[in-house]
Amino acid sequence: xxxxxxxxxxxxxxxxxxxxxxxxxxxxxxxxxxxxxxxxxxxxxxxxxxxxxxxxxxxxxxxxxxxxxxxxxxxxxxxxxxxxxxxxxxxxxxxxxxxxxxxxxxxxxxxxxxxxxxxxxxxxxxxxxxxxxxxxxxxxxxxxxxxxxxxxxxxxxxxxxxxxxxxxxxxxxxxxxxxxxxxxxxxxxxxxxxxxxxxxxxxxxxxxxxxxxxxxxxxxxxxxxxxxxxxxxxxxxxxxxxxxxxxxxxxxxxxxxxxxxxxxxxxxxxxxxxxxxxxxxxxxxxxxxxxxxxxxxxxxxxxxxxxxxxxxxxxxxxxxxxxxxxxxxxxxxxxxxxxxxxxxxxxxxxxxxxxxxxxxxxxxxxxxxxxxxxxxxxxxxxxxxxxxx
Amino acid sequence: xxxxxxxxxxxxxxxxxxxxxxxxxxxxxxxxxxxxxxxxxxxxxxxxxxxxxxxxxxxxxxxxxxxxxxxxxxxxxxxxxxxxxxxxxxxxxxxxxxxxxxxxxxxxxxxxxxxxxxxxxxxxxxxxxxxxxxxxxxxxxxxxxxxxxxxxxxxxxxxxxxxxxxxxxxxxxxxxxxxxxxxxxxxxxxxxxxxxxxxxxxxxxxxxxxxxxxxxxxxxxxxxxxxxxxxxxxxxxxxxxxxxxxxxxxxxxxxxxxxxxxxxxxxxxxxxxxxxxxxxxxxxxxxxx
Amino acid sequence: xxxxxxxxxxxxxxxxxxxxxxxxxxxxxxxxxxxxxxxxxxxxxxxxxxxxxxxxxxxxxxxxxxxxxxxxxxxxxxxxxxxxxxxxxxxxxxxxxxxxxxxxxxxxxxxxxxxxxxxxxxxxxxxxxxxxxxxxxxxxxxxxxxxxxxxxxxxxxxxxxxxxxxxxxxxxxxxxxxxxxxxxxxxxxxxxxxxxxxxxxxxxxxxxxxxxxxxxxxxxxxxxxxxxxxxxxxxxxxxxxxxxx
Numbered sequence: 055x056x057x058x059x060x061x062x063x064x065x066x067x068x069x070x071x072x073x074x075x076x077x078x079x080x081x082x083x084x085x086x087x088x089x090x091x092x093x094x095x096x097x098x099x100x101x102x103x104x105x106x107x108x109x110x111x112x113x114x115x116x117x118x119x120x121x122x123x124x125x126x127x128x129x130x131x132x133x134x135x136x137x138x139x140x141x142x143x144x145x146x147x148x149x150x151x152x153x154x155x156x157x158x159x160x161x162x163x164x165x166x167x168x169x170x171x172x173x174x175x176x177x178x179x180x181x182x183x184x185x186x187x188x189x190x191x192x193x194x195x196x197x198x199x200x201x202x203x204x205x206x207x208x209x210x211x212x213x214x215x216x217x218x219x220x221x222x223x224x225x226x227x228x229x230x231x232x233x234x235x236x237x238x239x240x241x242x243x244x245x246x247x248x249x250x251x252x253x254x255x256x257x258x259x260x261x262x263x264x265x266x267x268x269x270x271x272x273x274x275x276x277x278x279x280x281x282x283x284x285x286x287x288x289x290x291x292x293x294x295x296x297x298x299x300x301x302x303x304x305x306x307x308x309x310x311x312x313x314x315x316x317x318x319x320x321x322x323x324x325x326x327x328x329x330x331x332x333x334x335x336x337x338x339x340x341x342x343x344x345x346x347x348x349x350x351x352x353x354x355x356x357x358x359x360x361x362x363x364x365x366x367x368x369x370x371x372x373x374x375x376x377x378x379x380x381x382x383x384x385x386x387x388x389x390x391x392x393x394x395x396x397x398x399x400x401x402x403x404x405x406x407x408x409x410x411x412x413x414x415x416x417x418x419x420x421x422x423x424x425x426x427x428x429x430x431x432x433x434x435x436x437x438x439x440x441x442x443x
Numbered sequence: 444x445x446x447x448x449x450x451x452x453x454x455x456x457x458x459x460x461x462x463x464x465x466x467x468x469x470x471x472x473x474x475x476x477x478x479x480x481x482x483x484x485x486x487x488x489x490x491x492x493x494x495x496x497x498x499x500x501x502x503x504x505x506x507x508x509x510x511x512x513x514x515x516x517x518x519x520x521x522x523x524x525x526x527x528x529x530x531x532x533x534x535x536x537x538x539x540x541x542x543x544x545x546x547x548x549x550x551x552x553x554x555x556x557x558x559x560x561x562x563x564x565x566x567x568x569x570x571x572x573x574x575x576x577x578x579x580x581x582x583x584x585x586x587x588x589x590x591x592x593x594x595x596x597x598x599x600x601x602x603x604x605x606x607x608x609x610x611x612x613x614x615x616x617x618x619x620x621x622x623x624x625x626x627x628x629x630x631x632x633x634x635x636x637x638x639x640x641x642x643x644x645x646x647x648x649x650x651x652x653x654x655x656x657x658x659x660x661x662x663x664x665x666x667x668x669x670x671x672x673x674x675x676x677x678x679x680x681x682x683x684x685x686x687x688x689x690x691x692x693x694x695x696x697x698x699x700x701x702x703x704x705x706x707x708x709x710x711x712x713x714x715x716x717x718x719x720x721x722x723x724x725x726x727x728x729x730x731x732x
Numbered sequence: 733x734x735x736x737x738x739x740x741x742x743x744x745x746x747x748x749x750x751x752x753x754x755x756x757x758x759x760x761x762x763x764x765x766x767x768x769x770x771x772x773x774x775x776x777x778x779x780x781x782x783x784x785x786x787x788x789x790x791x792x793x794x795x796x797x798x799x800x801x802x803x804x805x806x807x808x809x810x811x812x813x814x815x816x817x818x819x820x821x822x823x824x825x826x827x828x829x830x831x832x833x834x835x836x837x838x839x840x841x842x843x844x845x846x847x848x849x850x851x852x853x854x855x856x857x858x859x860x861x862x863x864x865x866x867x868x869x870x871x872x873x874x875x876x877x878x879x880x881x882x883x884x885x886x887x888x889x890x891x892x893x894x895x896x897x898x899x900x901x902x903x904x905x906x907x908x909x910x911x912x913x914x915x916x917x918x919x920x921x922x923x924x925x926x927x928x929x930x931x932x933x934x935x936x937x938x939x940x941x942x943x944x945x946x947x948x949x950x951x952x953x954x955x956x957x958x959x960x961x962x963x964x965x966x967x968x969x970x971x972x973x974x975x976x977x
Contacts, residue, residue, distance in 0.1 A: 274653075623813060
């Protein structure tokens, strides 16, 4: 009897640990008041990102950007005179956590729209549920699989990796490189972008002398760099998320290879720069957003953000800000919170100026049509070239 | 040719890091007979604590070492009294294991509350890289090998040669008999935990500058555990050799494959265990009636 | 002298000793015999401070009942547990060495050469196997080692828990010869707990019989050997078993 009781207690504890893990980090669910109902009811927009686990730093930036947009909108009178309220849900940085978070947030709240994060693998894992729910969703992932998605209610504030991959390969050409080593992440970003780069290389006559995929949650890059050093390359391309980006730049700096290096967007982000310990100097990065951008309205927004939060924004902050603003603009102009109206508005986008990018609908979920090539200088990056398609 | 030298160097240095963790883990296994599932988190905690000493309190190196030992000793004792002591007489050994599981979660989140979820950078003890021909080794790795080796020698001397070490071994082997002949067993167990924490904590201090001070440092425990099993469970000497082998396998497996590096490590582990189940240096201690 | 008065011992709610009183005169060998579960090991565990008790246990004038086991050991009470409990991963010499913790500091300052020489003279077999790991020794050798280890702690009284358990008769005979020698040579007070009543009564001065947590019979060992109650309950069974071999 005692033994059975103890086992039951353990089982309860374990189940509650799992349940608590996907805890609600936000403003709490509403009582199910309808969208098109009472005109004084708030409009709820969901935001799903990592607030615990390995990727929790991303969640912090997300919240800052989204909150900023929400507060600006509410101070200007809200949408259709109604207050906009953000509901946050923690995906714990895992794909399973993401799908759980999505199902939880849509079942507990009556959302008009939902903002998803930049991790394409996670967005793709959630896709079927997003499609089934029919709720307008804007993410900031850049995978080619999102680009080719047929889910009509899924959008992204980014350009796709294929587009970015072409930009990276062309930049190698600009720099006069002929033998390039590629080190990429095992996720959708790495495996999506690399074939595009290789294909473009073939057209340009550049040889990919070494292509390596590193292991998930890899921390020790020294062996990979040793192989790269042995390959006789004259340039290196790195594709990874922020923490690995910082470690990769650090490891390459240590090896003292002295060749030009180009990275994906994560390489110029704050976390990557900070964690590279200075080895990021000179790296190029193709990125959707740079905290040192000088064009308007981006530059003013960056200044406002820094005043509000005491630190520079990163791409996630900018994309979340734009996503919230896009949804609210859609609802205001269509004077409706219905999904089909919001989606219709998004598919009519033509040259909407966001802070992260210029948005135009071109038949795919990818709404962005601009990118930057930046070069890292000390701890900041300078825009070297802006690429529009 | 230099590629092999380079891979060997990084392999051995990583192996030494795993070995530091493994030694700490084995000591606790020998002291109380349970596998400490929070060991990776103690390694991570060591990293954060030394970050606090070097970058937040700005102590000079000797200050970090002295304070570090004191802080680690306190943490080790606190951990023992929180996770093991209340359950020491429980008839089900599994309760202590579950307690360490709970501690692993609590420690990670505690660290996140205090220091945030962004990975933190830590300066290496000495910046810079040593170049031998076209092979290179950052000074931090050199320190890992030296300090790691020194600690291993210390633990060996303490446990195999000194009187205190024999008392601690006796307590670990048969606590009842140890109590009867007058060994202060509580002190012996606390001391074991303190030493274990010092070993893991030092590993965390050495690893921080290389791999960023972050919650994901706790995953190093997997490789340390693999090293222990490979070298022969329960043997400190085996743990060290096993971990260095794991580091080398990890490094050299890159010549065959890239993304399945970790799978190769565990594949080798499985093969060794099938061929020789007690591990390389495994010894069975049977107790006769 | 060890004097136990009205000792009650508890395992949780179960009362294992129900008011035991006995005495062990200085320099004497006293035995306690009884069958399995009667409370013999419980009594020794009570003296050495391992379980919860009420009553009085006095060694000379020191009350032991509320002292910690470490303090009790320091007072000169050495309990050799049943089943030997040698430290399996240590050598014979190391097993003996850790026994000295009782009077030596943790850093092992004073020398212990004389103590170990004395143990070796009592148990020459141990000297032969000085560097052998304890787990690999035979039962008899382990028992000698356990007693030797206790002696290293410079005790004033030895509590021996079923030393004959699991050992062949020849080995048991040799062991008890050594035990008597310890008593004679060192003047060591010994409380001997045994299931083997025959050998216990043969090698002791005074005896107690314990049944279900209570002392039922006591007396000079010589006279108890001829006591019909003892013969019936304890020696009878053994006599049958001996003739069946």
